[in-house]
Amino acid sequence: MIHFVLLISRQGKVRLTKWYSPYSQKERTKVIRELSGLILTRGPKLCNFVEWRGLKVVYRRYASLYFCMCIDQDDNELEVLEIIHLFVEILDRYFGSVCELDLIFNFHKAYYILDELLLAGELQETSKKTVGRLIAGQDALVETAKEEANSISNMIAQATK
């Protein structure tokens, strides 16, 4: 299973973290520090896997951002490597050629998308179309709620005029 997902920038800034195994707040910070040191220093022509504390971290760099997923030792590494890419493709579709800034300012969106892709540290949905559709549905729900709220406040405003 995937124990956690990390998005770290080249400068070591954390852009997203998602933990599927129980790590305390302290451990989380420690893990991030350790892995940043391990992964960011790796050269470009090396393999995408790092062995770490009896587990494996599969990572992939997109521009200035490193996507990392930590898995068990005997999980299929390449499969996870392509989950990362699938995630990136979905983000790309949603944001329209995604860049790091999109993820910084809309980190909450990235969380929504990740929750449609992975659950309980396992792959949930592999169709980009389906994930896109579900996220659009959620956005629509939020929008309607907002409009409703606006129209109610308008009504109240008019009534109290």
Next chain:
Amino acid sequence: MALSGMRGLSVFISDIRNCQNKEQERLRVDKELGNIRTRFKNEKGLTPYEKKKYVWKMLYIYMLGYDVDFGHMEAVSLISAPKYPEKQVGYIVTACLLNENHDFLRLAINTVRNDIIGRNETFQCLALTMVGNIGGREFAESLAPDVQKLLISSSCRPLVRKKAALCLLRLYRKNPDVVNVDGWADRMAQLLDERDLGVLTSSMSLLVALVSNHHETYWSCLPKCVKILERLARNQDVPQEYTYYGIPSPWLQVKTMRALQYFPVIEDPNTRRSLFEVLQRILMGTDVVKNVNKNNASHAVLFEALSLVMHLDAEKEMMSQCVALLGKFIAVREPNIRYLGLENMTRMLMVTDVQDIIKRHQAQIITSLKDPDISIRRRALDLLYGMCDVSNAKDIVEELLQYLSTSDFTMREELSLKAAILAEKFAPDLSWYVDVILQLIDKAGDFVSDDIWFRVVQFVTNNEDLQPYAAVKAREYLDKPAIHETMVKVSAYLLGEYSHLLARRPGCSPKDIFSIIHEKLPTVSTSTIPILLSTYAKILMHTQPPDLELQNQIWAIFQKYESCIDAEIQQRAVEYFALSRKGPALADILAEMPKFPERQSALIKKAEDIETDTAEQSAIKLRAQQQPSNALVVTDQRPPNGTPPPVGSLSLVKVPSMSGNSDYNVVDQGVNQTNGTLSKTDSQPPSADLLGDLLGPLAIEGPPGAVHSEQTAVSGVEGVPSAADAAAIVPLEEQTNSVQPIGNIAERFHALCLKDSGVLYEDPHIQIGVKAEWRAHQGRLVLFLGNKNTSPLVSVHALILSPSHLKMELALVPDTIPPRAQVQCPLEVTNLRPSRDIAVLDFSYTFGTSVVNNKLRLPAVMNKLLQPIQLTAEEFFPQWRSLSGPPLKLQEVVRGVRPLPLMEMANLFNSFRVMVLPGLDPNPNNLVASTTFYSESTRAMLCLVRVETDPADRTQLRMTVASGDPTLTFELKEFIKEQLVNIPGASRGPAAPAPAPPKGPAIPPDDPAALLAGLL
């Protein structure tokens, strides 16, 4: 793309980004946290939108790595908001901020349940997602049936059902005992007919978790998995959106093949045939393409197919095809494929008959050992280690040694350990072994643990042919300008013992040897100096005729250290100085060390521990358990009785092998005699631990790996031999523990009887430590249960079987111990009355498919309830006289006592808190001691002991025990007797045929104790 704006959040994020340095950022974060805190304080004024915004800010701050120790409540409370936008934020932020162990989650259970069983699909999804990501035990208890219902409900849409499948997976994985999956085999089979590939993917993950625990239940799923695989491999009926770079869902293919690896065999010939067709197609039809993603995806499938083929133990032809593929992979440029090639080749070693084909790639693998990528180097090292055998050991070990000088520090320790093990396991001749280890110390001394050089000393001592060679080598290394301290130790030791064999060679006269070793003395630490002193003493002894100048030099050194602050050094200096004045008698006392009894290499044991520790429970591992394979690495499980392994150099050692306790005793006594009074100090470095491995079997206390105690330990009821022993009623069950304990359980127990903290039990998965505090008749023990694995230990149960005299309360032991976590379970003990009976901890847990159960004696023993007390003669004798005769004062002649000098016996008494009062008894051969015993019935009770020994026969003595309580007197007498007679291991603990203790002050006439006392 314009996104639902939360202006406040965006502004805050910009502010953070604009911070010039960490300090500014911290200030900005603190300001914001302060702001959020005040806003949350008067919650009434907060609109849902604001609350949402602040909660997101909190998450952002948390993500940046700052402590956010408030506001969890607000996040959780958003879950119960009526509207979707707030609820969504509540769920997602809660799932990110908290983990399953947080108490706040409890507050949300009801709301979550309502959302799950409610009719709002979007709410169902949110709730399932959160539970799936962080649900703990309580969620499993209250929600599992509802989630199961959703998964199989025909009215639910795929988006809910796929989440339900994974949510259930999480709950099951964490708490398999809570989630009831009886009868799920049929349901799972139905789920595999699902057309929606999203639901099918999720269900397949669930199936993997279920079959990994109970493959026999899910037989009906096997043909369906094969069907799914066929459908995907042939690309039949796979919607476009589920193909990835032209490959029909590679992920589902991988998962399906993973599930298949949990079924031990495929019996149905048709199913087997179709599966092999698919696999053959994958093996042959995967080409390397330019597109990276397509390549990765197809190779993900290919590697999983390889694992499945290995698991199915296909025909030889297909296997060699696999090895050929792997051979190709380990030579390609693409680093990922090279890495995986090496990794899978290591797994392939478990398959019979392919080792020879793998060996053909040795040169290529050695090249990978020098790869710029440490991940690949690690794999190469593992593979080389695994494929090493007698035929290629020389080459491989020499490669490892060569690589050692240039390898990076992170790998050196592992490298040197592995080189040492291989050298030992497969040495073609022993001189080669000595060469290798000395080189190892020379090149990477820091990483050569003491175990390794102890082993060299053992081999050399046990093989006369080797001794001159080893001495020459040691002498050569001493000529090097800067040598590692470990090298100083080992060469000093070897030269001390064997340099006289070189005496005729140039530069090897006693004087030369002495001066070259003595040169090193100023540079070494205090742990090495004692070894050097022993060496000097031995050199002196071997110098015949005596060389006065050398003698004076060495005496001067001894004298110098006579006042050394380090007790070990001081003692040796004093003793050697005194001994070396004895002239020719010295030769007898300082004779060569006797041969060491043969035993399993601690080194190999250590390596096994490391391996079992990191090895995950996996399909591969499962298979390794199911089939006897001739893998050299993991499956090297030998019986616990210390029989030497059938392979390798151990069999070259010409030593009578130790088969039982009787042999052991002979050796033990032999040593004592040879070394006379020096048996404790002669050439033993300071701490017992340091030479623990070397001299372990010679130590006075319990025999390491003593056949008897280990075997009883395995059968579960170590050291509690008599079922008739009323208090420690331990049912003798047949146990099939596949997990072997590390270390000797009985020894650990005995050690803990004398100290208050330490390890009670350890195996590859768990370590149980104990820390105890005793005050009067009460004790507080804390059990530390540490999970050594990276996956949780489940179904943890601990039950205390307490004898009637102890009231014991164990705090709740959690059912699951999270990975790498340690839980503490306090155990309160109250002692009601005197008794020697021992409480037992019945402990079990499940790891993977194996249930491990052990019954461990707890160190809540009689001596813990004693408090030493110092009495003067004026206080002692009136008491002694007032307690006259049985039943308050009991006397017994004890025979078969372990012969001990009086001083040591006094130490023994003191060690179990019966305080010896020196000088009180006018006869120097007697001991008088006193202590206070605490129990609820006796309160603090003074106990007096007198032991009269016979200097002519140390195996018998007369013992008198007195106290104000007849039961106490009897129990204490028996207790002390056990300590004195003390046949190590088995018969310690409650003595098997022990007479029934008197139950009250009135002693029945047939009480054997009374009879015994009467006889005397």
